[in-house]
Amino acid sequence: MRILIVEDETVAARGLTKILREILGPKISSLHIERTLLGSQCFVKENPIDLLFLDLNLDGDIGFDLLKETSAASFFTIITSGNVAEAIRAFEYGVLDFVPKPISKERIKMALDKFQSNVRQSKTKYIGIKQEDHLQLVATKDILYIQSFDKRIKVFKKNGEKFIHSKSLDSISKILPNHFIRIHRSYIVNKKQIKSIQTGRGGFYQVELLTGENLKMGRNYYKSLKATI
Structure with a gap:
């Protein structure tokens, strides 16, 4: 340690x-x-x-x-x-x-x-994201989803803003509140922003968000997500 x-x-x-x-x-x-x-x-x-x-x-x-x-x-x-x-x-x-x-x-x-x-109920309200000349505090309640991006992540807010952050998806998942859930190896989503889960032939799964965006969902994450919403 x-x-x-x-x-x-x-x-x-x-x-x-x-x-x-x-x-x-x-x-x-x-x-x-x-x-x-x-x-x-x-x-x-x-x-x-x-x-x-x-x-x-x-x-x-x-x-x-x-x-x-x-x-x-x-x-x-x-x-x-x-x-x-x-x-x-x-x-x-x-x-x-x-x-x-x-x-x-x-x-x-x-x-x-x-x-x-390592048992805790995360109550994190803010994450700090370094920009060129300042530190941007982003409220977790305003986050729509987070996407893996070239060994970093993109944080997407409900208002359309997005920020690049030099953390991995795995590391940020450790501090996010429990209503954030992994739906794909490349996505973590604010569960409160999910409108529906869509499925189709050939192992097609995706999540529709309240904003109208659709995100691909991994088959292995489907059952765990379905059981929580």
């Missing part, structure tokens, strides 16, 4: 590191600590991680800036903060758990159990 701790308080960072090593032991393949927002942003860009422990107050900088940038990342985030109000807001960006300070071993173990079982 590859872990990143973003914490500007040395004592808190050391304490969390100690707890994680006691609980996980050899399961940890790497554990890195960053104390600044800029350092953590650079580290995430250059290094793959599985789990992020993020303090939302970093010596005057706001951890939400990192949270927004990584809201569609393939790793999970656990917030460690003394500010409950901020933590509640953080769940809108798909965080796995909130561990209040002062941190206890028992509470960290609960958060790790949630991570290792």
Whole structure:
């Protein structure tokens, strides 16, 4: 397991590191600590991680800036903060758990159990998509469907807007709410935007959306989708 701790308080960072090593032991393949927002942003860009422990107050900088940038990342985030109000807001960006300070071993173990079982009901409200000169926050409720595109994805909104995002379909599927469903190896669809399922001879399957668009559906996904709508 590859872990990143973003914490500007040395004592808190050391304490969390100690707890994680006691609980996980050899399961940890790497554990890195960053104390600044800029350092953590650079580290995430250059290094793959599985789990992020993020303090939302970093010596005057706001951890939400990192949270927004990584809201569609393939790793999970656990917030460690003394500010409950901020933590509640953080769940809108798909965080796995909130561990209040002062941190206890028992509470960290609960958060790790949630991570290792990978059982959660995603409540992600936004995904952050980097554009040339800014970060575009897209509300998941406004997403129509997502298409695989040359090792990246295209995010299509209900209003016709679309954005190219440098994530894979598999990685973004991990953080989307449960009403997003895979219908094809190349498509994830907002189930609330499906008007009908159409079938035909020769293994023909497609989904008609409320916008009138039709998307090809894989035969292996037909039964699971039919059972949910």
